[in-house]
Structure formats: structure tokens, C-alpha cells
Amino acid sequence: xxxxxxxxxxxGATVLxxxxxxxxxxxxxxxxxxxxxxxDAFDLVAIKGGEPDVMFAKGIEAxxxxxxxxxxxxxxxxxxxxGWDVSPARGGDTNPKxxxxxxxxxxxxxxxxxxxxxxxxxxxxxxxxxxGIGPAVTDAGGKIAxxxxxxxxxxxxxxGAKNLAKAKxxxxxxxxxxxxxxxxxxxxxxxxxxxxxxNLMGTVWDRRAWHAxxxxxxxxxxxxxRKPDLNILDAYYVMKRNGPRGISEEDVVTMKSQLIxxxxxxxxxxxxxxxxxxxxxxxxxQLAAEQKVGRANLDQLNIKRISx
Amino acid sequence: xxxxxxxxFFLDLAxxxxxxxxxxxxxxxxxxxxxxxxxxxxxxxxxxxxxxxATFLGGRLYxxxxxxxxxxxxxxxxxxxxxxxxxxxxxxxxxYALHYGITLVVIIGALCGSFFLLNLVEPFSSFGRxxxxxxxxxxxxxxxxxxxxxxxxxxxxxxxxxLKGLSVSVVAVTLIFLGGLFWLSYFHGRYFxxxxxxxxxxxxxxxxxxxxxxxIDHEHCIDCGLCERVCRARCIDSAKRExxxxxxxxxxxxxxxxxxxxMRYSFGRAKTPVRTPHDEGRRGIxxxxxxxILWAMTMKQPAPSSEPTYEQTRKKPVVAPGARTxxxxxxxxxxxxxxxxxxxxxxxxxxxxxxxxxxxxxPRMDYSVSYCNFDCTLCGRVCPTGAIQPVLQEEKKxxxxxxxxxxxxxxxxxxxxxxxxxxxxxCPTKAVRMVPYGKLTIPEVDxxxxxxxxxxxxxxxxxxxxxxFVQSNAVHGIAKKREEQKLTPPVVSPQDFPF
Numbered sequence: 001x002x003x004x005x006x007x008x009x010x011x012g013a014t015v016l017x018x019x020x021x022x023x024x025x026x027x028x029x030x031x032x033x034x035x036x037x038x039x040d041a042f043d044l045v046a047i048k049g050g051e052p053d054v055m056f057a058k059g060i061e062a063x064x065x066x067x068x069x070x071x072x073x074x075x076x077x078x079x080x081x082x083g084w085d086v087s088p089a090r091g092g093d094t095n096p097k098x099x100x101x102x103x104x105x106x107x108x109x110x111x112x113x114x115x116x117x118x119x120x121x122x123x124x125x126x127x128x129x130x131x132g133i134g135p136a137v138t139d140a141g142g143k144i145a146x147x148x149x150x151x152x153x154x155x156x157x158x159x160g161a162k163n164l165a166k167a168k169x170x171x172x173x174x175x176x177x178x179x180x181x182x183x184x185x186x187x188x189x190x191x192x193x194x195x196x197x198x199n200l201m202g203t204v205w206d207r208r209a210w211h212a213x214x215x216x217x218x219x220x221x222x223x224x225x226r227k228p229d230l231n232i233l234d235a236y237y238v239m240k241r242n243g244p245r246g247i248s249e250e251d252v253v254t255m256k257s258q259l260i261x262x263x264x265x266x267x268x269x270x271x272x273x274x275x276x277x278x279x280x281x282x283x284x285x286q287l288a289a290e291q292k293v294g295r296a297n298l299d300q301l302n303i304k305r306i307s308x
Numbered sequence: 309x310x311x312x313x314x315x316x317f318f319l320d321l322a323x324x325x326x327x328x329x330x331x332x333x334x335x336x337x338x339x340x341x342x343x344x345x346x347x348x349x350x351x352x353x354x355x356x357x358x359x360x361x362a363t364f365l366g367g368r369l370y371x372x373x374x375x376x377x378x379x380x381x382x383x384x385x386x387x388x389x390x391x392x393x394x395x396x397x398x399x400x401x402x403x404y405a406l407h408y409g410i411t412l413v414v415i416i417g418a419l420c421g422s423f424f425l426l427n428l429v430e431p432f433s434s435f436g437r438x439x440x441x442x443x444x445x446x447x448x449x450x451x452x453x454x455x456x457x458x459x460x461x462x463x464x465x466x467x468x469x470x471l472k473g474l475s476v477s478v479v480a481v482t483l484i485f486l487g488g489l490f491w492l493s494y495f496h497g498r499y500f501x502x503x504x505x506x507x508x509x510x511x512x513x514x515x516x517x518x519x520x521x522x523x524i525d526h527e528h529c530i531d532c533g534l535c536e537r538v539c540r541a542r543c544i545d546s547a548k549r550e551x552x553x554x555x556x557x558x559x560x561x562x563x564x565x566x567x568x569x570x571m572r573y574s575f576g577r578a579k580t581p582v583r584t585p586h587d588e589g590r591r592g593i594x595x596x597x598x599x600x601i602l603w604a605m606t607m608k609q610p611a612p613s614s615e616p617t618y619e620q621t622r623k624k625p626v627v628a629p630g631a632r633t634x635x636x637x638x639x640x641x642x643x644x645x646x647x648x649x650x651x652x653x654x655x656x657x658x659x660x661x662x663x664x665x666x667x668x669x670x671p672r673m674d675y676s677v678s679y680c681n682f683d684c685t686l687c688g689r690v691c692p693t694g695a696i697q698p699v700l701q702e703e704k705k706x707x708x709x710x711x712x713x714x715x716x717x718x719x720x721x722x723x724x725x726x727x728x729x730x731x732x733x734x735c736p737t738k739a740v741r742m743v744p745y746g747k748l749t750i751p752e753v754d755x756x757x758x759x760x761x762x763x764x765x766x767x768x769x770x771x772x773x774x775x776x777f778v779q780s781n782a783v784h785g786i787a788k789k790r791e792e793q794k795l796t797p798p799v800v801s802p803q804d805f806p807f
Contacts, residue, residue, distance in 0.1 A: 247792070
């Protein structure tokens with residue numbers, strides 16, 4: 001397949017994915033009306049006090065289960081943060097237990113394939129292995145895919161962008177029916193905090209271009225390009241300082257929390273509050289809210305709070 | 309066997325072979341082990357002892373059974389014989405004086421601190437460079453083509469490997485070497501081994517005293533000349549029924565070719581003594597040795613007359629953690645490029661003239677390609693010469709191979725007035741931190757914590773000049789570890805959510 005036909009296929013897949021999820025959503029909404037409580041009504045689910053996998057199981061149940069997001073035969077891409085070659089307790093990468101549980105739930109919802117990848121900062125093989133995510137995914141019935149060379153990334157134009165008109169996006173993001181974004185909450189030297197919108201930086205090839213062209217604006221720009229179908233913010237081990245890589249476990253506080261939402265702005269605002277930072281201090285959140293990527297005012301949202 | 313295993317070590321793209329296996333097996337490589345023995349490495353001394361004992365016992369067995377470059381030449385010789393049915397390498401009088409002279413020059417040069425000549429002709433390292441710079445890129449390209457096809461089918465068993473940092477000049481030198489080696493062996497048999505190879509030279513000298521040696525039994529010899537025809541070292545004079553055993557590479561083809569029992573590999577001296585070089589070549593050797601000393605003295609770099617300029621400091625190559633000092637490294641490394649092939653991040657790349665003439669093609673840390681993984685210690689564990697010594701992971705994390713220099717005028721925060729922080733993000737020790745700068749934050753370097761891994765330099769998006777970069781430590785230091793208080797979680801009731 002040459003590049004052109006690939007792009008056509010990728011574009012086709014994206015359109016199909018968009019429409020199918022739109023229709024799927026409608027149909028599901030209908031189903032939901034017949035069933036008991038309209039769980040779809042929750043804009044944000046916040047869970048605390050459990051293990052990462054248990055919290056996710058409870059949280060997704062409150063949203064009506066994984067079948068709300070993953071249909072039989074669909075191809076699912078899961079994008080955790082696997083940026084660093086560090087162990088789970090360092091809080092540098094998304095918790096492997098959480099990724100394993102998400103993978104399992106996708107598989108039992110009937111997903112054709114569940115593929116996990118990140119464009120890592122440290123050496124990708126070491127990061128996949130030592131974060132625990134690589135083995136966890138394979139054991140849970142998913143696949144891990146590389147994101148280490150430019151060949152996997154394809155040019156797209158970002159409509160409505162102020163700074164980031166073009167990006168090279170990983171083909172799994174372009175091809176997949178369902179995109180699940182699983183960031184970890186931690187301090188960040190460049191972006192103050194990294195959460196769902198910042199995590200999308202791992203789906204593109206050239207990150208230096210973002211850093212060189214107003215990082216916050218680029219994060220907000222790209223957030224509008226392909227919104228994930230589901231965001232899960234891991235706040236089990238939270239790196240409170242020296243992020244995003246951290247120096248040692250001394251930087252980490254065990255918060256045993258998790259947030260789930262389809263709205264990246266909402267989940268990032270809630271994440272900042274959970275971390276103990278004023279969301280208005282984080283410029284990309286403000287910019288994304290202005291560009292209507294999502295809703296920043298938590299008071300207007302229907303939030304489900306679960307304590308375990 | 310040796311060729312196959314050595315090749316696997318150099319082409320092990322996924323780092324599957326345990327380093328201890330690599331270092332144990334490669335301790336048999338005489339050139340690297342001789343240098344490694346200088347740093348009192350037990351395994352190298354053992355490997356060297358095995359090689360020397362074998363040579364004392366039975367001649368240059370090493371050259372046909374251990375040396376991968378020898379086996380490579382045998383493949384060329386075999387193909388020559390296949391292509392030309394009557395291709396043979398008839399006896400020529402060995403030029404011991406020239407060979408020993410070259411060996412002496414090379415050794416004296418190395419002792420005086422210049423590995424220039426040694427690195428050009430040391431057989432294991434030459435073989436390593438062929439694999440690392442010529443074969444490995446081809447394998448990577450094949451792998452990437454296969455990976456591309458499989459990825460289309462959602463099979464991620466193979467993955468693309470970036471082909472980064474290939475040096476045109478090193479590839480060219482290696483190609484020229486390989487071409488020359490092919491030509492020599494194709495037309496002249498093991499000419500390289502008996503003329504240029506310093507390991508061959510040393511072992512040739514030792515094999516003069518071997519206990520077991522190949523001789524021609526005058527009673528049984530029928531003068532058929534088959535032994536001379538199959539000999540790849542051109543050391544059998546079948547007309548005179550004599551063998552120059554010090555030039556014999558121990559392939560034993562002559563033994564199996566003999567239709568009678570006229571060839572013997574047995575205890576005892578030959579009936580006619582091996583010609584010694586002393587009569588014909590003593591003067592030559594002395595001349596070579598003295599010229600070697602003179603040459604090595606001129607190669608020694610003059611001491612810098614004044615403080616190096618800013619650009620010079622920037623360009624000084626950084627050597628891998630475990631090298632201890634740049635000078636120690638350049639006088640230990642034979643540029644086999646095993647570390648280059650092994651390095652999982654590809655930050656180790658061949659230099660060309662960056663170390664000056666003394667260290668042509670020795671590997672350096674190239675932060676434009678990548679940066680040194682904080683937890684990785686592979687290079688020191690595979691290095692066969694001890695130029696990069698093995699270091700423990702905890703030791704490596706504080707080994708300072710360079711210091712970071714920050715140029716505010718080139719920084720994105722200053723030039724574009726926006727947040728960046730890529731350098732600080734990547735820093736594993738937080739020697740680079742972001743500090744308030746108006747409404748923004750800007751990098752601040754504290755070199756007491758810096759280990760010189762180059763993560764900041766690699767990540768820096770500033771063009772055309774990096775705003776932050778590593779300056780080489782001539783002598784590696786020890787960095788301080790940032791010690792900070794363990795954070796305690798805030799006391800909140802489990803029911804509390806801050807929203």
C-alpha cells in the first residue's frame with residue numbers, strides 16, 4: 001500500500017469511526033432510556049480509595065459499562081503515559097494494573113483488537129517493560145505496538161488551530177474505531193501539570209515543534225483534533241514535584257484516586273483540583289476551554305463521586 | 309563458530325544475548341583481551357592465557373579457529389577456490405621481518421598512547437566495524453521492511469529500528485578495509501594475517517616455540533604438492549618439503565589433503581629448523597622499532613598552549629560512563645564498535661577525528677542522536693578491552709561524564725517568550741530545573757547534580773544552536789544526589805473531593 005492509499009484508508013476509517021460512534025451513541029442512549037438510571041448523564045466520575053483496577057471497574061460501571069464505549073468488532077487504541085523508564089511506584093507512567101483492567105474490559109466488550117502504544121521519551125522497549133505496562137497488556141489479551149520511529153506517523157492538518165496547523169499522528173490513532181486516553185496525573189516542568197490533553201503529545205511525532213511554538217497553545221490546538229472517546233486519569237501514585245520524570249519515590253504521594261470522563265477539559269480541571277493546583281494557573285486548560293474543546297466549569301457538570 | 313557467535317553479538321538488535329555471555333566468549337579475542345588484561349581483568353587474563361597456551365602447544369590455532377576476521381578471509385578464499393578451480397596460493401617465502409616490524413610499530417604506538425595504527429589493523433575490531441557499520445545497517449533495513457509489512461497486519465512482533473548516526477567517513481573507511489581484505493585474501497590467501505595483523509605477528513613469534521607442529525615426513529612424502537595447493541597461508545614449500553610453521557594459521561587443510569601419511573602434526577621440532585628472522589631481518593626489525601617510537605612520539609598530541617576556546621570545549625567528545633577519563637579511554641579502545649551496536653538508545657556513535665589522530669573511530673556520546681539511559685549499564689558490560697569498565701547501576705547514576713552548559717540567549721523562553729521546559733522535563737537528576745522568569749519559567753543548571761547524560765541537550769528544541777548542551781569531563785567525576793524529604797499525603801477524609 002502506498003502512502004496515498006494509506007491516507008485515504010486512514011481518513012475513511014476515521015470518518016467511519018466518527019459516524020459509527022455517533023450512531024452507536026444514539027442507539028445506546030435509546031437503550032439506556034429503557035434501562036434504569038440514565039447513567040449516561042454523568043459528565044465526570046471521580047473514584048477514590050481503591051486499587052487502580054478496582055476503581056476503574058466501579059467507575060466505568062457508573063457510566064454504564066465498557067460496552068457504552070466499545071462495540072463488538074471494533075478496534076481500540078489505548079494511549080497510556082509510558083514516557084519514562086521507571087517503575088510504577090515512581091508515578092512516572094500510567095499504572096499497569098489500570099491499563100490491564102481497561103484492556104480486559106475492552107476485550108470482554110467484544111473489541112476485535114486492543115492495542116496499546118506511546119511515543120516514549122526514554123528508550124521505548126525499556127519504558128514498556130519497566131513501567132509494567134508491556135507485560136500487563138499482553139497478559140490481559142491486548143497488544144503493544146511501537147511508536148518509536150517516524151514511519152508510524154502520518155501528516156494531518158489540525159483544523160481551527162492557532163499554532164499547530166500540522167502534525168504527524170500515529171497511524172493507530174488514525175485507524176482505530178475507539179480511542180481511549182489514559183494519562184497519569186503528575187507535576188510537569190513545561191506544562192505545570194500533565195493530564196489528559198498533555199498526554200496526547202505522545203500520539204504525535206515531533207514534540208520539539210510544540211515546545212518551540214508556544215507549548216500551551218499547541219496542546220490546546222491538538223486537543224481539538226481527535227477527541228478521545230474516553231479519558232481515564234490515573235491518580236493512584238501522584239508525582240507532586242520534579243515531574244514529569246521525577247527523581248525518586250520521595251516525589252510521590254499515594255492518592256488512590258481516579259477520574260473518568262469523555263470531556264478532556266473537565267477531567268483536567270478536576271485533576272488540577274485533585275492535585276491541589278488552581279486550574280486557572282494552567283494556560284492550556286484555559287485556551288482549550290476558550291476553543292470549546294470541553295467544559296471547564298465543574299459546577300455545571302453532573303459528577304458522580306465514589307468512595308471505596 | 310567464532311564468526312557466527314561474534315556476529316550474533318554485533319547484530320543482536322533487541323539486546324537478547326546476556327552481556328556476561330558476550331564478555332566471557334569475547335575474552336578469547338587476543339587483541340582486546342591483551343588490553344583488557346592491563347586493567348587486571350580476571351576474565352581477560354584467563355582468555356589470554358588460553359590463547360597463549362594453545363599457541364605454545366600447537367601453533368596459531370587461534371588464527372583459524374578463534375579469530376572472526378580469519379574465518380571471514382577463509383570465506384573469501386573458499387569462494388576464490390570455488391570460482392577458479394585451479395586457484396592456489398603457492399609458497400612464498402614469509403616476510404617475517406616486515407610482519408614483525410609492523411607488529412612492533414603498532415604495539416609501540418599503542419604503548420605510547422596512540423591507537424591509530426592498532427585500530428586500523430587489530431583483527432577483532434576490524435571485524436566488529438564491518439559488522440557494526442556495514443552489516444548491521446543492512447539488517448536494520450531488512451528488519452524495517454519486514455516490520456512495515458507485519459505492522460499492516462497488526463502484528464507487532466518486529467518493529468522499526470531507527471537507523472541513526474551512521475557516519476559516512478567511518479562507513480567509507482570500513483568499506484575500503486573490507487575491499488582491501490577481500491582483494492588480498494582472494495588473490496593472496498592469508499596475506500593480511502602474515503603481514504599486517506599484530507595478533508598474527510605476536511602469535512607467529514610464540515608459535516616458533518610450539519610443542520606440536522606440522523612437519524613433512526620425508527619417508528612418506530610422494531612430492532604430489534597437494535598440501536601446498538590447499539595451503540591458504542602459503543607457508544608450505546613442497547619442492548623443498550619444508551613448512552614455515554610460524555606463518556601457518558593452523559587450518560589443518562594440508563593434513564587432510566595428504567594422500568599418504570606424509571604430513572604430521574606431532575610432538576617435536578621439525579627436522580629442518582624453522583627459518584628465523586634474525587639473520588635476514590634483525591636490522592629491519594630494529595629499524596622498524598625505532599621508527600615506530602619516533603612516529604608514536606610525533607603522534608602524541610602537543611599539550612594545549614592556551615585555554616581552549618568556547619567552541620573547542622563544546623566539541624570535545626564525551627566518553628561513556630565507565631571510561632573514567634578521556635585519556636584512559638583513548639588508550640584502551642580498539643574501536644570494535646560493539647558498544648555502538650549494543651547501546652539501546654544509540655547515543656554511542658563512532659567518532660572520526662573528534663578524538664584526534666590517537667583515537668580514530670573510537671565511540672563517543674552523540675547527543676544529537678539520543679541520550680544516555682539513566683538506568684542502563686550495557687556498554688561497560690560488553691566492552692572487550694575494558695576501555696569502558698563495567699559500573700554498577702547505582703554508581704552509574706552519579707557518574708558525571710560531563711557538565712551542562714546553558715546559553716540563555718538561545719533558549720526558546722528567551723527568544724520566543726513562551727514556556728518550554730523540554731530540557732528540565734528530560735533531566736533524570738533534576739540538575740536542570742525551571743525557575744520563575746517573569747510570568748514564565750526558565751532553565752537553571754546546578755552542575756553538582758549533573759551526570760552529563762545529554763537528555764537536556766537532546767530534547768532542546770532550539771535551532772540552529774541548542775541552548776543547552778553537555779561539555780565533556782576529561783576526568784569523570786561524581787555527582788551529588790538530590791536528597792529531598794519524602795512527601796506526606798494531605799490528611800483528608802476519604803469522602804472528600806476537592807470539586
